[in-house]
Amino acid sequence: MKVSLFITCLGDSFYPRAGIAAVKVLRRLGCEVDFPAAQTCCGQPMHNNGYAGEARALAARMIEVFAASEHVVTPSGSCAAMVRKVYPELFEHDARMKAAAESLAARTFEFSEFLVKVLKVDLRALGVRWEGRATYHYSCHLRELGMTDEAEGLLGRIEGLEYVRLASPEECCGFGGTFATHYEVISGAMVRDKVADIRATGAPTVVCSESGCGMNIEGACRRQGCHLEFKSLAEIIAEGLGLLDRAGGAAERHA
Amino acid sequence: MTGSPHEHPFDVPLPFDLRPRAEKAVRDLQLRQFVGSATRGKDRGRRDGFREVFGDRSEGVRTLAGAIKQHTLDHLDWYLERFIEAAGGAGVHVHFAQDGAQANAICLEIARRQGCRLCVKSKSMVTEETELLPALLAAGIETIETDLGEFILQLDHDAPSHIVTPMIHKDRAAVGRAFARELGVPYTDDPARLTAIAREHLREKYRRADLGVSGANFLVAETGSIVICTNEGNGRFCTSAPRVHVAFAGIEKLIPGPEHLGVMLKVLARSSTAQPLTCYTHCITGPRRADEHDGPDEVHLILLDNGRTEILREETRELLRCIRCGACLNACPVYRRIGGHSYGAVYSGPIGAAITPLLKGVHNFPDLPKATSLCGACFEACPVKIDLPRQFIALRRRMVEQRVTGAWERAVFRLWGWSLRSAWRYRLVSGVQRVVLRWLGRGMGPNDAGPSTRRWVSRIPGVLKGWTGERDFPAPASRSFRQWWEGEGRSER
Amino acid sequence: MKPQAQYPGADRAAFVARVSGALGRAGPTSPTEPAPQVEDRVARVTGPEADLGAVFAAQAAAAGMTVHPTNRAGVQREVRAVLERLGVRRVMIGEGLMLEGVAADLSAAGLELVAWRERGFAAMYDADAGVTDVQGAIAETGTLVCCSGPGRARGLSLVAPIHLAVVRRSDIVPDLVDLGVMRASEAALPSSVVLITGPSKTADIEGILITGVHGPREVHVVLVNDA
Numbered sequence: 001m002k003v004s005l006f007i008t009c010l011g012d013s014f015y016p017r018a019g020i021a022a023v024k025v026l027r028r029l030g031c032e033v034d035f036p037a038a039q040t041c042c043g044q045p046m047h048n049n050g051y052a053g054e055a056r057a058l059a060a061r062m063i064e065v066f067a068a069s070e071h072v073v074t075p076s077g078s079c080a081a082m083v084r085k086v087y088p089e090l091f092e093h094d095a096r097m098k099a100a101a102e103s104l105a106a107r108t109f110e111f112s113e114f115l116v117k118v119l120k121v122d123l124r125a126l127g128v129r130w131e132g133r134a135t136y137h138y139s140c141h142l143r144e145l146g147m148t149d150e151a152e153g154l155l156g157r158i159e160g161l162e163y164v165r166l167a168s169p170e171e172c173c174g175f176g177g178t179f180a181t182h183y184e185v186i187s188g189a190m191v192r193d194k195v196a197d198i199r200a201t202g203a204p205t206v207v208c209s210e211s212g213c214g215m216n217i218e219g220a221c222r223r224q225g226c227h228l229e230f231k232s233l234a235e236i237i238a239e240g241l242g243l244l245d246r247a248g249g250a251a252e253r254h255a
Numbered sequence: 256m257t258g259s260p261h262e263h264p265f266d267v268p269l270p271f272d273l274r275p276r277a278e279k280a281v282r283d284l285q286l287r288q289f290v291g292s293a294t295r296g297k298d299r300g301r302r303d304g305f306r307e308v309f310g311d312r313s314e315g316v317r318t319l320a321g322a323i324k325q326h327t328l329d330h331l332d333w334y335l336e337r338f339i340e341a342a343g344g345a346g347v348h349v350h351f352a353q354d355g356a357q358a359n360a361i362c363l364e365i366a367r368r369q370g371c372r373l374c375v376k377s378k379s380m381v382t383e384e385t386e387l388l389p390a391l392l393a394a395g396i397e398t399i400e401t402d403l404g405e406f407i408l409q410l411d412h413d414a415p416s417h418i419v420t421p422m423i424h425k426d427r428a429a430v431g432r433a434f435a436r437e438l439g440v441p442y443t444d445d446p447a448r449l450t451a452i453a454r455e456h457l458r459e460k461y462r463r464a465d466l467g468v469s470g471a472n473f474l475v476a477e478t479g480s481i482v483i484c485t486n487e488g489n490g491r492f493c494t495s496a497p498r499v500h501v502a503f504a505g506i507e508k509l510i511p512g513p514e515h516l517g518v519m520l521k522v523l524a525r526s527s528t529a530q531p532l533t534c535y536t537h538c539i540t541g542p543r544r545a546d547e548h549d550g551p552d553e554v555h556l557i558l559l560d561n562g563r564t565e566i567l568r569e570e571t572r573e574l575l576r577c578i579r580c581g582a583c584l585n586a587c588p589v590y591r592r593i594g595g596h597s598y599g600a601v602y603s604g605p606i607g608a609a610i611t612p613l614l615k616g617v618h619n620f621p622d623l624p625k626a627t628s629l630c631g632a633c634f635e636a637c638p639v640k641i642d643l644p645r646q647f648i649a650l651r652r653r654m655v656e657q658r659v660t661g662a663w664e665r666a667v668f669r670l671w672g673w674s675l676r677s678a679w680r681y682r683l684v685s686g687v688q689r690v691v692l693r694w695l696g697r698g699m700g701p702n703d704a705g706p707s708t709r710r711w712v713s714r715i716p717g718v719l720k721g722w723t724g725e726r727d728f729p730a731p732a733s734r735s736f737r738q739w740w741e742g743e744g745r746s747e748r
Numbered sequence: 749m750k751p752q753a754q755y756p757g758a759d760r761a762a763f764v765a766r767v768s769g770a771l772g773r774a775g776p777t778s779p780t781e782p783a784p785q786v787e788d789r790v791a792r793v794t795g796p797e798a799d800l801g802a803v804f805a806a807q808a809a810a811a812g813m814t815v816h817p818t819n820r821a822g823v824q825r826e827v828r829a830v831l832e833r834l835g836v837r838r839v840m841i842g843e844g845l846m847l848e849g850v851a852a853d854l855s856a857a858g859l860e861l862v863a864w865r866e867r868g869f870a871a872m873y874d875a876d877a878g879v880t881d882v883q884g885a886i887a888e889t890g891t892l893v894c895c896s897g898p899g900r901a902r903g904l905s906l907v908a909p910i911h912l913a914v915v916r917r918s919d920i921v922p923d924l925v926d927l928g929v930m931r932a933s934e935a936a937l938p939s940s941v942v943l944i945t946g947p948s949k950t951a952d953i954e955g956i957l958i959t960g961v962h963g964p965r966e967v968h969v970v971l972v973n974d975a
Contacts, residue, residue: 007736007737009675009681009685011736012685012735012736012737013685013688013689013731013732013735014729014731014732015732016732016734016735016736016738016739017732019736019739020736020739020744023740023744024747035737035740035744035745037678037737038678039678040675040676040677040678040681041675041681043672043675045668045671046668046671046672047648048629048648048651049651049655049668050648050650050651050652050653050654050655050656050660051652051655051665051668051669051672052652054668054669054671054672054673055672057672057676058672058675058676061676140628140629140630140631140632141631143630143631143632143634143635144631168295170632171588171632172588172628172630172632174588174628175628176627176628176629176630177628177629178625179625179626179627179628179629180628180721180722180725181718181719181720181721181722182625182626182721183273183274183277183622183625183626183721184721184722184724184725185274185277185278185281185725186277186281186589186592186593186626187628187725188281188724188725188726189281189287189592190588190589190592190628191725191726215728215729216726218709218729219711219722219726219727219728219729220725220726220727222711222726222727223713223725223726223727289954292955293955296955308793309793312789312790315790316790316791318790319784319786319787319790319791322784323783323784326779326781326783326784327783329771329779330771330776330779331767331771332764332765332767332768332771332773332775332776333776333777333778333779335764335767335776336764336776339760345937345939349760350755350757351757351758351759351760351762351763352757352758353757353758353763353766357756357757357758358757360756360757361755361756361757364755364756365755401962402952403950403952403953403961404950404952407952407953420951420952420955421952422952422953426954427953427954430953446953446954446956446958447958449953450950450953450958450960450961453961454960454961454962457962458873458962461869462869462870462873478937480937486948486949486950486961487948487949487950487961487962487963488906488948488961488962488963488964489961489962491902491906491942491962491963492906492962492963495869495902495903495906495940496869496903506767511783512783512928513927513928514786514925514927514928515783515784515786516927516928517786517791517923517924517925517926517927517928518786518791518924518925520924521791521793521924521925528951530811530945531807531810531811531888531889531890531945532811532889532891532924532943532945533945534811534944534945534946534947534948534949534963535942535943535944535945535948535963536891536942536943536945537940537941537942537943538937538940538941538942538943539939539940540937540938540939540940540941541939542939543896543939544896544897544939546897546898547896547897547898547901547939548864548865548866548868548898548899548901549868549869549896549901549902549903550896550902550939550940557757558763560758560763560766560767564766564767564769564770565770567767567770567771568770569772
């Protein structure tokens, strides 16, 4: 199976290890992975803030960059939702582009969704083993993808991983792009509650696959002097398969 | 937490600045705890109720409820005509108000002709919108809010902060103080005692009232019926005891026929208060008939536009599907933290943040469509499937087009968009960003305590100032994914 | 039809025209597509095959009403027993097939009958209980359907602290979506139809549930098995 990785702009700069892990895991699962070099950003920030023209231009670019891809997999739920839900709407009045957008939408998946819906992997059968206690942050954009507990289901199939559910997993962490900078007091109150919920689990590791949420929650944790480990689901699986060195994460990330 | 008793929370200078109110509310721990636990409880009740009764049909019944409302709105002129004919045939006097002032004027004229002196009023958001209460009082008509929550707010000169549970922001001690001060009863903070006091006080009013004012939850086009859903029973008193009943309703309340009413009732109370049905669902079709023993001699219905025809335009039409259940408020992480008064208008929460700018101009309420993380909890909770996040984005688009959004922000986004439209510009910008942020984050890197191996920045001026006010900002990794791919990643097996 | 021209406010035609304008057309036209169908597979919760008496009784109890099962011959005895147990002294009684003989029986038992027919609400405030029959009941939600009409005043089920309703098993329809059916079978809709699901309640003060705010504190259902 051929897979093109869409790393996303935040993932490329801030969370490369999540992307590396995704590539390694997909390859282990027998996928042929490529990375179209012309990719930049899906246009979500422009769209969300009301810059439809800018968003449309970037969408058209994305559609072209991934035109030949069989499947497009991204570690970000929000970018996947942008492609899946918004792209066809952006070209409502252009039949040709709308069809192209719908085609890309049908081929695009968030990483954990791809494992569950397309590859239908069983992590237990695969022998994924990751020792430790971890909690999971459900990012709001998974809602738009129609996903509920798929990632939690995957975590449950990892040998050695003790999963502790948050008390309010469905509650937004307060990221929301410009919301976090424009309405920092509201956003700050939201993320403080999220951090408290995470701390109450006693888990030292937070599985968080959405870059924006991760920046927000880990940044708030640090501000409060609480040092937890944040990892994407792909990183957990890669480590659990021995594809990435768990202890050597530092060296890999910041060599 | 309620502001001073004499300053009306919705009488705000324009353009409305949400931030000071929101910040004050966020710091009010009691308010946050109250509103937080009440809304979370209701939100959970709603989920459980739908799951228990509809299971995997939940989605389908919400789709149907949304389709019923959407169909009616798509043909609203037709259904309005049908309703007016049917209601008129049943003996209801139907009136038409283009705005709130006209609606109030009609009501006052009815009261004048009928010589009404004492008005009992049941809970109605639309009369909050038209500010009927002060208009009646100014005309010398003694007017009492009879919904317990609204009664307390009236006594305490306060305003509702939730569509369904108006005094969600108030505690029992505040109620006790208001009762002692305004009704001259000994102080108590026992909710049962307080409720009993209100019951006795209001019964006296029902006995004497000659005008009853209500809202409406649904208007049934086929039968001309006015449907009112309540729990306390005050609505039934207001529409049955006085000799004149005046109902206020926005034009979006229409539904085609009684079979649709059943569906709407199934989703309304469940979404609102996690009940299968409100205690009383009152369906009024005309005044008391000649062979009846009680009920009003006259029933008037005031149909209100007040900006709704603007929202009825295609792009925003879905907002008029709203049945005012309050589920989006209960689900909203922002509402839970800032409460209803922070929205500066009668309708609060996600639905308020979408319709207030449309009713009163985006330039007057520029914060409302932006003070949301677009998390989509409201959309998921909505029993008629209003895509609120999409509406917020559409409003933001309107703000950019109308240049309500500042020139500086517009320039930043245009430049950002431009930089992303070519791979080399993107690489250049990410490279610069990496150097700058890693330099700012020097000394806060991998040597720091804890498992994070990332460099973090604790203070950034400019656009990210708000971010670092509350949390650290990560510096980019020393090596991007792209660099890894171009190094070993591409060929690695 | 109505003297609206003398009232303030907008003219009907102009008002509707504005709505048409927003919809992008010149005037109201009949919808090209029918109103959405309410299909059973989507919306129905309780079907006609269910044990309607049992579902109704369970839902009514869940809504906070007390159900007293009896048979056709036991109605008077049950009504009197409930009212006596609650210490009711002044009672108002509506008219209806199921209530025949109830007034005489209660009067003989020493209860005072409130004369509400002439004075309507004004006479009802002093009553301890109101006794009515129903014009239907809904199993899905445990709901009583009370219509206004001759002998059936609105206040009987509202004003007194206790409401006692006599419901026949055969009055019960399965589901709220059957409301449409009820309408179709009736010539003219009564001026007031109220669906009652539990005692009057509020949770306005700190979310604490209190019953008997304005309407009845207790609702008792004498459920008559007439099958």
